[in-house]
Amino acid sequence: MKEGRPRSFYVLAIFFAAYVLFLYGPMIAIYVLSFQGPQGGLTFPMNGVSTYWLTKLFQGTGIVDLGAAFRRSLLLGVIVMAVTVVLSVAAGMAFRRKFRAQSILFYSAIASLIVPSIITSLGISLEFRIVDDLIKAHWNENFETSMGLLTSGLGAHLTWTLPFGLLIMFAIFNRFDPRLEEAARDLGATPWQAFRHVVLPIILPSVIGIGLFGFTLSWDELARSSQAIGAVNTLPLDLQGLTTTVTNPDIYALGTIISAVSFAVITLALGTIHTLNRRQAAKGSDAGKGLV
Amino acid sequence: MDTSEDILQQRSPDLVRGSETARPAKAARLSPSFISWLQAGPMMLVFLAFFLIPLVFVVIVSFWDYNEYQLLPAFSGRGYTDTFEGCIAQLPDLCTIAKTYLKTLKLCFLVWAITLFIGFWVAYFLAFHVKSKTWQMGLSLLCTIPFWTSNVIRMIAWIPLLGRNGLVNSGLMKTGLINQPVEWLLFSEFSVVLALVHLFTFFMVVPIFNSMIRIDKSLIEAAYDAGATGFQTLVNVIIPLAKPGIVIGSIFVITIVMGDFITIGVMGGQQIAAAGKIIETRVNALQFPAAAANAVILLVITFLIITMMSRIVDIKKEL
Numbered sequence: 001m002k003e004g005r006p007r008s009f010y011v012l013a014i015f016f017a018a019y020v021l022f023l024y025g026p027m028i029a030i031y032v033l034s035f036q037g038p039q040g041g042l043t044f045p046m047n048g049v050s051t052y053w054l055t056k057l058f059q060g061t062g063i064v065d066l067g068a069a070f071r072r073s074l075l076l077g078v079i080v081m082a083v084t085v086v087l088s089v090a091a092g093m094a095f096r097r098k099f100r101a102q103s104i105l106f107y108s109a110i111a112s113l114i115v116p117s118i119i120t121s122l123g124i125s126l127e128f129r130i131v132d133d134l135i136k137a138h139w140n141e142n143f144e145t146s147m148g149l150l151t152s153g154l155g156a157h158l159t160w161t162l163p164f165g166l167l168i169m170f171a172i173f174n175r176f177d178p179r180l181e182e183a184a185r186d187l188g189a190t191p192w193q194a195f196r197h198v199v200l201p202i203i204l205p206s207v208i209g210i211g212l213f214g215f216t217l218s219w220d221e222l223a224r225s226s227q228a229i230g231a232v233n234t235l236p237l238d239l240q241g242l243t244t245t246v247t248n249p250d251i252y253a254l255g256t257i258i259s260a261v262s263f264a265v266i267t268l269a270l271g272t273i274h275t276l277n278r279r280q281a282a283k284g285s286d287a288g289k290g291l292v
Numbered sequence: 293m294d295t296s297e298d299i300l301q302q303r304s305p306d307l308v309r310g311s312e313t314a315r316p317a318k319a320a321r322l323s324p325s326f327i328s329w330l331q332a333g334p335m336m337l338v339f340l341a342f343f344l345i346p347l348v349f350v351v352i353v354s355f356w357d358y359n360e361y362q363l364l365p366a367f368s369g370r371g372y373t374d375t376f377e378g379c380i381a382q383l384p385d386l387c388t389i390a391k392t393y394l395k396t397l398k399l400c401f402l403v404w405a406i407t408l409f410i411g412f413w414v415a416y417f418l419a420f421h422v423k424s425k426t427w428q429m430g431l432s433l434l435c436t437i438p439f440w441t442s443n444v445i446r447m448i449a450w451i452p453l454l455g456r457n458g459l460v461n462s463g464l465m466k467t468g469l470i471n472q473p474v475e476w477l478l479f480s481e482f483s484v485v486l487a488l489v490h491l492f493t494f495f496m497v498v499p500i501f502n503s504m505i506r507i508d509k510s511l512i513e514a515a516y517d518a519g520a521t522g523f524q525t526l527v528n529v530i531i532p533l534a535k536p537g538i539v540i541g542s543i544f545v546i547t548i549v550m551g552d553f554i555t556i557g558v559m560g561g562q563q564i565a566a567a568g569k570i571i572e573t574r575v576n577a578l579q580f581p582a583a584a585a586n587a588v589i590l591l592v593i594t595f596l597i598i599t600m601m602s603r604i605v606d607i608k609k610e611l
Contacts, residue, residue, distance in 0.1 A: 008522065012417040016431070019414050022490065023438050026449035029459075033452055043452045044459055091335040099328035101336065108339040114543060115347070116551020116594060118568045119587045123346025126353050126580060129363070155342030162335055216440035222554055227575055239444050243558050255445040262441045270433070
């Protein structure tokens with residue numbers, strides 16, 4: 001197999017490299033620009049190097065109440081991640097058998113993925129408004145609103161993350177060998193034990209992948225939050241609000257901080273997946289150990 | 293199924309003899325279909341509460357009446373008549389909504405064509421030219437990581453490059469190609485298309501790559517052996533077999549662009565009208581029925597596009 005690579009390889013390799021540069025180049029530009037000197041502007045060249053804009057954000061003297069929005073987004077992201085993982089794994093298990101309403105759930109997930117976000121968002125906001133009006137009319141006149149970060153906001157984010165979770169589960173079980181589970185059962189495992197000690201350890205790397213999708217998609221979510229989040233803002237909404245008004249590198253500093261969280265989570269998740277895969281490769285599956 | 297589940301209950305070897313002995317132990321046995329419901333139910337409930345019912349509300353509210361500050365739950369076609377205002381009176385000129393949809397479709401087509409081209413060749417490179425699995429993983433990951441970072445940041449990222457004093461303009465000025473900064477680089481249709489391509493080519497790469505990776509390599513060798521040129525193999529073997537991925541990717545990109553209002557807003561300097569943008573504007577003006585009516589129109593058009601495309605391929609079979 002030592003024939004030289006065809007010319008198309010080099011052409012496409014350059015094309016691919018250009019695409020990667022196109023993907024990352026602009027992002028790197030703003031990370032660099034967030035270290036502008038105090039006199040620096042929105043564009044190159046750099047006017048000195050400092051952490052002025054980054055520290056300014058943390059001092060809260062900047063344009064938004066970064067701390068509160070940061071905590072809100074983090075809280076929502078973690079909850080969305082947890083719910084996405086649990087519901088996706090459970091539903092993924094269900095899809096290994098035939099059950100009624102299977103195709104309804106499948107098409108709901110696909111539709112939720114491709115119906116434009118603004119429509120879902122508007123629908124959720126209408127739903128909550130109407131519920132609010134009903135409560136005000138029939139039960140409590142002073143009731144304010146049921147809309148909020150962890151009600152309508154959480155729901156809106158889940159309509160975006162769950163389809164990804166479910167599709168990842170399909171991909172996992174497409175190449176999952178059901179004989180492993182049957183073997184566990186033949187050895188006397190209860191369905192829960194078979195899941196806990198055989199299935200889960202094998203699919204765990206991909207489950208962490210689902211968590212990664214759950215958190216990052218929520219952390220950066222914008223279109224679905226826009227109408228459905230209620231009175232408070234998440235970090236991306238604040239950032240979007242800034243795009244029309246800001247004239248100094250605050251906005252890049254905020255962007256850099258949001259990205260830093262994303263990259264930390266990505267690194268953590270990928271690192272864990274890598275470690276788990278290596279452990280699986282080295283020791284085989286440790287499935288069943290807990291039973292003995 | 294039954295026998296294996298019976299055996300599950302038999303922890304002690306003495307019980308293996310007869311299934312009758314094991315049965316009483318599992319008095320509270322759950323039927324498989326009930327377990328499926330337990331497993332899939334919570335997700336179904338989330339979609340019901342936060343997707344399906346909200347869609348029904350969008351349709352209902354689109355037929356409600358409204359005044360300056362509130363919804364009036366009484367049947368009215370005002371949401372629609374307001375939306376299509378002047379569409380007949382102004383003929384043969386196009387009314388606002390028709391113009392807006394034409395512009396959205398144009399953006400959509402541009403973005404679709406460009407993402408398809410880039411996505412196809414990126415996927416092709418990854419699937420056919422990168423031979424080592426490790427490299428394939430690593431490079432796919434490289435394409436995926438930006439997807440896990442914020443869209444708004446990836447939009448803002450173009451400002452220092454394309455702005456009036458941005459890198460592109462100052463570079464062009466230095467080389468003497470232009471004397472004045474080019475204005476159409478940022479907050480224009482150009483920057484909107486650029487940003488949409490930047491953000492969403494990923495949605496093309498993944499499904500096309502998935503289709504391509506499943507293509508049996510011996511088919512391609514067979515084509516070469518039968519005397520096909522590289523181009524003929526591409527057109528007659530690879531493209532037809534990658535079609536499901538191409539269609540799924542296209543559905544993603546088209547639906548995203550049809551409903552987009554954020555990229556078009558931020559990169560268009562809030563000056564470009566689009567289908568999603570109308571909805572946002574109406575909501576901001578608290579004209580919910582009109583917003584809902586626009587959402588219904590957008591939904592119908594998106595649905596038509598998807599039905600047309602899914603005629604070409606059975607989505608369920610491909611996942």
